[in-house]
Amino acid sequence: MATPATEIALQEFRVRAAHTGMTLTEDDIVLLHKGYVGLMRFMERFPKDSAPEAESAHVFKLFGEVAP
């Protein structure tokens, strides 16, 4: 099975981890990488193109509600 484009290699993930400011062990990084790959697989379900009506993130807009 082809590797999805969104999956990054553990080595690249390790580099990113170094820039987070977090103190992480190698075990942490391996575990977090697995979690990250899982999240990226989720993201493959997201539409590639968002329609204009999908722009708002604000819950109240759908409800016809305006926050004060």
Place this chain on the structure above:
Amino acid sequence: MSDLATLTIAKASALLARGELKAIDITEACLARIEKFDARLNAFVTLTADQARAAARQADREIARGHRRGALHGIPIGIKDIYETAGVRTAGNSHLLVDHVPNSDAETVVRLRAAGAVILGKLATHEFATGAITPDQPFPPARNPWNPELQPGGSSSGSGTAVAAGFCAGAMGSDTSGSIRNPAGWCAVSGLKPTYGLLSRRGIFSLAPSFDTAGPMAWTAEDCALMLDVLAGHDPLDPASARREPVAYAQTVHKPVTGLRIGLIRHWYAHADGATADIVRGVDEAVMVLRELGCILEEIIMPDLVDYQACARIIIGAEAHAIHRRALNEHPEKFGYTTRRRLQLGAFLTAEQYVAATRFRRKLQIDTDTAMRGFDLVMTANQYGPPDNFENPPVFHFLDKPPLPNPFNVTGQPALTVCCGFDADGYPLAFQLAGRPFDDATVLTAGAAYERATPWREKRPSL
């Protein structure tokens, strides 16, 4: 079990109003049960017995003088330990906050006290409401009163346990990704995740601000409605708080449900990898009961359950990391093993990914609304099967089976957990009813009608 400790809020309130019951008596009954059984169940992390007795006696004096404040006056309530309480430790089951004593109450606690509720103490929660139980957290985990070898569900674990065990008549929970409805379902109590923005979250530890929802848990839907009457309302200091006309929720729960149109979302749980046969049967039988009550039920198709799960995990991951980033960097050792890793994962999400998830959320809201056209409510299973044991959960449990409560966190709709019987081993079965945004009243009305028509509210766990 003492009769006083298992009175519903509605029943106790009516007796209090007529002078046939004293608040101090129901409070003492609850305290006695906690004293006798909570060493096994760990529902309370902090018990404020003296303050509760003082509040109960004050309630009795006021009611005797004709100054009854309403349905919650003199009613014992427990508070999840992520709600700030003035002068009482609020730790969120975190070593970071184990000595944290707030100066003020959360807005919802202010409302409960103003209504005369008797606050019994603080209830167990998963660490920062993240859903992880590990032995390295400050307090022992709450246990399921139907079988203490099993979890009650979380993160409002102590709230579910306490209500089911008869330790309090009602409890406050919070629901970012099912944290009211999981323990409600597995403890056989009623739990409402209100519409996002209906209740103030001010003074409650945040997990993911665009999902966080405070809500009531009680033995019945009617009791949740009585609590919601007190809890709902605009708070100018909570940026997500909505301005809505007040609704008399408890008055509406006695309305007939004839003609209510309910869409059954069966494809989320009735499949080979889905719910147990007992759950499927329980929901099917609940459908028949609702039809007998005059509701019109039709099966409908919603977006794939995994889509809601995917959307929720990106947003919650990013927001939860933003909330806890500084503490994660400066004091990682203060977090539980699983909690720390779940929160750290959000550090790897980019702004682009977060924005993509919020766009997807909007699409799912629209698609859900479209699928609900012509229906007042939707109905689906609350859980896949019996409660979990206490073996270490996978660190990233949210990558597994898509949680059934998730969709209504993504959409912000109100969703109620309703017990619909027990499986072959005696564990609770439950379904969810979800309504249109801010139509919490119809959700509660249908749930209450179902409960009145079935015998499940007569059965309590044997401790």
